[in-house]
Amino acid sequence: MASRVFLDYVDPWVNWSWLGTHVPYVAAALQQHIVLTAIAVAGGFVIALPLGVVAQRSAAVRLPVLGTFGAFYTIPSLALFALLVPFTGIATTTTAEIPLIGYNVLILIRNVVVGLDAVPREVLDAADGMGYRPMARILRVELPLALPAIFAGLRVATVSTIGLITITAVIGLGGLGQLINQGLQESFHTPLVVATVLSIVLALVADVALATGQRFALPWARQA
Amino acid sequence: MSIFGAVWQWFANPAHWQGPDGIPTRLGEHLQLSAESVLLGAVIALPVGIALGHYGRFGNLAINISNVGRAVPSFGILVIAFQVFGLGDLPIILALTALAIPPMVTNSYVALREVDPDVRDAARGMGYRELAQLYRVELPLAVPLIMAGVRTSAVQVVATATLAALIAGGGFGRYIVDGFAQLNYPMTIAGAVLVALLALATELSLSGVERLLVPRGIRLLTAPTLRRASTFKVA
Numbered sequence: 001m002a003s004r005v006f007l008d009y010v011d012p013w014v015n016w017s018w019l020g021t022h023v024p025y026v027a028a029a030l031q032q033h034i035v036l037t038a039i040a041v042a043g044g045f046v047i048a049l050p051l052g053v054v055a056q057r058s059a060a061v062r063l064p065v066l067g068t069f070g071a072f073y074t075i076p077s078l079a080l081f082a083l084l085v086p087f088t089g090i091a092t093t094t095t096a097e098i099p100l101i102g103y104n105v106l107i108l109i110r111n112v113v114v115g116l117d118a119v120p121r122e123v124l125d126a127a128d129g130m131g132y133r134p135m136a137r138i139l140r141v142e143l144p145l146a147l148p149a150i151f152a153g154l155r156v157a158t159v160s161t162i163g164l165i166t167i168t169a170v171i172g173l174g175g176l177g178q179l180i181n182q183g184l185q186e187s188f189h190t191p192l193v194v195a196t197v198l199s200i201v202l203a204l205v206a207d208v209a210l211a212t213g214q215r216f217a218l219p220w221a222r223q224a
Numbered sequence: 225m226s227i228f229g230a231v232w233q234w235f236a237n238p239a240h241w242q243g244p245d246g247i248p249t250r251l252g253e254h255l256q257l258s259a260e261s262v263l264l265g266a267v268i269a270l271p272v273g274i275a276l277g278h279y280g281r282f283g284n285l286a287i288n289i290s291n292v293g294r295a296v297p298s299f300g301i302l303v304i305a306f307q308v309f310g311l312g313d314l315p316i317i318l319a320l321t322a323l324a325i326p327p328m329v330t331n332s333y334v335a336l337r338e339v340d341p342d343v344r345d346a347a348r349g350m351g352y353r354e355l356a357q358l359y360r361v362e363l364p365l366a367v368p369l370i371m372a373g374v375r376t377s378a379v380q381v382v383a384t385a386t387l388a389a390l391i392a393g394g395g396f397g398r399y400i401v402d403g404f405a406q407l408n409y410p411m412t413i414a415g416a417v418l419v420a421l422l423a424l425a426t427e428l429s430l431s432g433v434e435r436l437l438v439p440r441g442i443r444l445l446t447a448p449t450l451r452r453a454s455t456f457k458v459a
């Protein structure tokens with residue numbers, strides 16, 4: 001293989017002069033990537049939070065909800081994109097986001113349920129004894145105590161979504177996935193390598209940013 | 225004609241059930257690529273995860289390999305493997321194996337770590353030697369979580385194998401990719417249905433294998449839902 005890489009391929013893994021002249025192009029792909037990720041995570045969170053609270057309270061809701069989203073989560077994203085294209089159109093944000101939001105709902109519901117399950121019984125009794133109504137108890141006692149688990153879910157959801165967005169290149173979106181696709185179509189290494197590395201870096205930066213955000217938002221939950 | 229009718233007709237066409245582009249052939253390709261990658265990944269990942277968990281060393285590495293693995297875009301890794309190794313099954317299997325390893329390392333590490341220290345002490349006190357303790361006490365207790373890792377990996381490999389069609393590989397992904405290229409939506413949707421069914425079948429059949437492998441006495445201890453150490457999705 002080495003001979004092939006060194007003799008036949010004149011294309012270097014990163015052509016820095018191409019990169020130098022294509023900064024706005026790469027930045028636009030990165031921006032689309034970030035926007036698509038933000039929609040998928042925020043959308044998943046908005047659906048998962050109330051659903052998770054209800055699911056934690058009632059086994060009759062929990063089992064079908066976790067079962068349905070669990071099956072949805074198992075289905076490969078490319079299959080879901082392909083199934084949606086005739087209905088929601090090719091290269092539309094809707095087609096890209098429905099599967100991604102669905103996956104994030106599963107990740108986040110699980111963590112909401114786990115976080116709420118871990119709230120100590122004594123804390124709930126104390127809140128009841130202090131006269132908290134059910135809604136106030138959820139919002140002001142239970143959810144704040146479940147936040148570390150919810151943050152953990154947000155981190156997993158964000159990192160997974162950043163990787164999955166690249167696959168939307170197949171339906172004409174893709175963010176950084178467009179550059180991967182360009183690298184594939186043109187057998188041109190630079191966009192491929194730059195986009196793959198940027199996607200990994202973006203995921204790790206987002207992960208660290210959320211972990212840092214968690215430390216500031218939940219000073220009482222800082223671990224030693 | 226509605227799109228559903230067209231998809232139904234695609235499935236009803238006997239030409240799609242035979243030959244090099246037929247469903248049985250594509251299923252065979254998909255399963256072979258996936259099985260080889262999962263097996264290769266398991267041979268590498270399980271001993272590492274089990275050893276790290278047994279000795280309780282390098283825990284951060286064992287946990288973080290899944291976090292890093294999650295951050296790797298499967299599409300990018302497949303295309304890079306294709307650019308390095310060219311056409312054929314080799315780049316696909318290497319990329320799929322790389323994606324299969326992290327969940328198996330993390331889950332088997334966690335599985336061994338979660339064995340009750342009192343049980344380890346009891347085994348040692350009863351005179352089990354190191355290896356006997358691992359094989360006859362710790363591993364049986366760890367099977368449910370280890371298998372959860374294998375299942376997670378296998379489902380992700382089956383899903384990512386779909387993307388192999390983008391680098392001229394076989395499998396059910398061909399129908400999706402070729403359908404998009406030829407604007408043949410019935411074929412694309414038929415491929416998507418096949419891929420979805422295969423992923424679900426993989427999940428269910430490996431759950432069945434897990435049930436067979438877990439010793440009966442331990443089955444009572446494990447609650448099935450939420451038992452997965454980590455969610456992992458790369459395709």
